Amino acid sequence: MSEDDLDRLVRVFYGKAREDAVIGPIFNSHVSDWEHHFALVRDFWSRAMLGTSRYKGAPFAPHLGMNLRPEHFDRWVALFRDTAQAVLKPVAARAAIRRVEHMSAAFQAGLFPLDFSKQDPAS
Numbered sequence: 745m746s747e748d749d750l751d752r753l754v755r756v757f758y759g760k761a762r763e764d765a766v767i768g769p770i771f772n773s774h775v776s777d778w779e780h781h782f783a784l785v786r787d788f789w790s791r792a793m794l795g796t797s798r799y800k801g802a803p804f805a806p807h808l809g810m811n812l813r814p815e816h817f818d819r820w821v822a823l824f825r826d827t828a829q830a831v832l833k834p835v836a837a838r839a840a841i842r843r844v845e846h847m848s849a850a851f852q853a854g855l856f857p858l859d860f861s862k863q864d865p866a867s
């Protein structure tokens with residue numbers, strides 16, 4: 745996997761995400777400088793997949809205050825999965841998808857407290 749692969753991954757992914765009926769409006773209301781966003785997220789992926797250190801941020805906090813719901817994550821992950829499979833070689837696609845699935849679960853655990861009223865009562 746190269747930096748060029750990651751650039752393509754990010755551009756194709758956000759090309760779809762911006763037009764998407766479920767998550768597009770959220771991106772379009774929060775991101776105005778798309779080239780800046782592409783560079784930031786490409787650097788995030790480069791740190792995650794290639795071990796570089798240009799990305800110095802922490803990705804969770806920027807997602808607070810967007811009123812995200814579980815269905816936004818489902819859609820985000822589905823679009824990412826399609827994009828990774830189309831753009832990356834199979835081994836790299838699987839690695840990127842596993843990371844996204846893990847981050848999606850971790851973000852959702854942080855954003856959506858478990859509702860114990862919906863659990864079976866302890867016996």
Ligand code: HEM
Nearest residue numbers: 767770771774785788801802803806816817820844847848
């Ligand atoms: C597991 C899933 C996700 C990953 C891996 C991810 C990754 C990222 C990263 C790395 C950034 C840059 C953070 C920074 O500023 O340092 C970011 C920003 C952003 N993400 Fe996500 N994201 C995920 C889910 C979502 C979802 C579900 C939405 C909404 C539909 C979303 C909307 C945004 C927006 C709007 C920004 C820009 C925030 C801003 O600059 O104001 N993300 N994301």
